[in-house]
Amino acid sequence: MASLAPGSTVGILGGGQLGRMMAVSAAQLGFHCHIYAPEEDSVAAHVARQFTCAEYHDSGALISFAESCDVITFEWENVPVSPLALIQDNSPLHPSIGALNVAQNRVDEKNLARAHGGQTAPFAVVNDRGDLEAALEQTGYPAILKTTRMGYDGKGQARIHSDENLSQHWHDVGRQPSIAEGFINFSHEFSVILVRGQDGAIRYWDTPHNIHEDGILAHSMVPAPSEILNQETEARALAAKLAEEMDYIGVLTCEFFATADGPVFNEMAPRVHNSGHWTIEGAVTSQFENHIRAICGLPLGDTGLAAKRVEMHNLIGHQADDWGELLAESGNHLHLYGKTEVRDGRKMGHVTKLFF
């Protein structure tokens, strides 16, 4: 594809904070953004030129959205895949439907990682309640039951410590196709964040050390400690193989556990990622800007660190109420996502701190 000139329109499927930060970067490069999302109050639409509020299965709305765009991307990996075939004829879609398909299914993404030499947690497929005992025999205890599709921020998961209350755990994940996953004894969690351009060139950001609380990312820090950096080369090599296999264009994030036996692949996100928010101020070029550059066929920007050390702290639920105090610390970069309703566990914003 030839590169898109400023003034072109980037379509974004999904209306949340990732789309909002992508739209800000696109605007900085002189592009217009058209957001497509089913929710009326889309925080991405607040900062975009056009907004289509429609369901993902509304083929008429999708086609006219696609006709207005020069390239389309997504900020949410659970966009239903089947209607997307309709829009490909009008505009290029990056990353591809194939990448989205794999990332939507925990079994497929783990199998792809294994096929390329990656380690994953032991897992077994649980299609109905009757499969659970046999699956847990394979994984042992403790185990985590995770829905195969649509899981995020620890939602659709149940931790299982013994063979008691299994029906309750099955109920907790909504009685839907799931996987039972053996518990990984990890020292740290980290993510490989890369961008792959249309010429196949790959750049990586520094590897963040990620700390989750209640299954939700709470903090990302770079540089990571040596226990992570020792595993970086192997983890990056796997992420690059996955990107190449999927002929991936844009930002790809792969989450890993650092263990005594090396990096264990957990999951991938075919998009910009919360563990890369620090790149807005902490890297020479942010994940959002490089994603836009990649999908528009533009040269990629430098992914190097812009400070000696960077910390990103998520503001979850009422933590964002402290915005006044956060702004009073002059070194803080505060990002609020413009969400009106505060809910427990909801990501309302983040703060980035740079250390020189």
Ligand code: AMP
């Ligand atoms: P996930 O939705 O798979 O990203 O899981 C959310 C969080 O739960 C992870 O970031 C880990 O902190 C924890 N977790 C998930 N899977 C496992 C596992 N197999 N072993 C240990 N902890 C896990």
